Amino acid sequence: MIGGPHPMTPAPYRVRSRRPDRADTVTLTLEPVRGDCPPFRPGQFTMLYAPGVGEIAVSISGRARSGGYTQTIRAVGAVSAALCGKRPGDVVGVRGPYGRGWDVPAAAGLDVVVVAGGLGLAPLRPLVRALLRERPRHGRISVIAGSRAPGLLLYPQDLARWARQGADVRVTVDHPGHTWRGPVGLVTRLLDRIVFEPRRTCAFVCGPEPMMRAAAAELVRRGVAPGRVELSLERNMKCAVTRCGHCQLGPLFVCEDGPVLRYDRAAGLLEVREL
Template identity: 50%
Template sequence: MTTAPLPYRITATGIETADCVSMEVTPADRPLARFSPGRFAMMYAFGVGEVPISVSAIHGQRLVHTVRAVGAVTRALCRLRVGDFVGLRGPYGTGWQLDVEDRPDILLIAGGIGIAPLRPVVHQVLGRPGAFGSLQVLVGARAPRDLLYTGEFARWRRAGARVEVTVDRPDPGWRGSVGVVTDLLDRCETDWTRATAMVCGPEAMIRHTARALVDRGLPPPRIQTSLERNMRCGVGHCGHCQLGPLLLCRDGPVVGYDRALIPLATRER
């Protein structure tokens, strides 16, 4: 881990949606320490600023980040092209925990761009056939145009994953499910007492999904959530990412629901 950004060259880009771009970056010289799914980098747009971005794919030293243009820094990042440079520092935070001892069923639940930090878990689980039970991926978005990685869903299904997708507001050509992502839980075929769930998306979606999972019998420690706050330093010094007793750049972003329950409920009130 480093506290000074290292230069990374953009080696590939892809438009995911109208406001989301994926970029593959490769170290220009010295690489950062190895990332694991769920951890994040502070990504620096030279002359503009930096923002925390989770990895959405890991290929050795090559990293993929999916960036949504919502502010000055992310808009600057989304305008970059192949051959341009960004600065990265990290890896920071905690990652998704995959325990193979009891071959748990893996349930991934994503809202909107929340599928990005979960995508490396899909790659990891599908890359280790037999190490886990079933893999079920539930994806929700506001509208079909907001769905990420739709070109990969068929490949995930062929590899053995169950992928269910729903949207809040369908367009005239939509033939899939309509509703919130928790509606898809009734389609899951799993032993709720021993599954491992990983949830990422808007905070309200995380709260409702985690409660729905507990209601179905999934113990809170087996529910992992990825929480987001305004991270600035990445090392737990500035306090901008505080959520109750947690500093999410240090104690998160991945936090067990047993630890996140009270801070999330307190913030809601």
């Protein structure tokens, strides 16, 4: 077709592998039926199309050894449930990658604090991998992950590997059950337990929005510059190419200006004023 494919037309990708992470969450490895996967930056997302059902935005959680994308999906609606039900060999549609990712180069020479809540660890996973690949370029690397319950923790093997590679990895849960002996409560409480020099620190935060607001505010209160705190926002992305306006947040299109935004830019937009 002259001028290339239409921006709303997906490319066919085959499901190479499917790994159940939790009862309602799977990680799919997707490879293009033809050609190579376009490169992506940590924090970017693709639009995944379940044929005959619909399309949703999903963060890229890593690149597989085979070159494909790994994408972690939780079944919360018709499209995400259809995608979670895909098996190796099935074909889905993929558009992207899209959006502004984490500013990894800005972390050079600084302490790094990564704060994840629940599925928010998915877009942070390629970031942590990139940081640890160039471990000597950074100061202390701390990863704080929150989960509703120990059995719902995402990527436990990755967390253990990152700890072995030199990251200070801390996990907290809301509901500990009978076997959990670790921290219980909000991720912000774990900021007391990690070591970082606030004036030489950058932070990357992703999770439920109240958690992100609280974590970012606490980091800033401790002296981290708001411009060095980045958040990944989740909005209702439909077209992903700034045409539909569904993801508009104030003057921003989250699909293009985000999903990763610096806190100094996002803070005012996340305020919920009393009615």
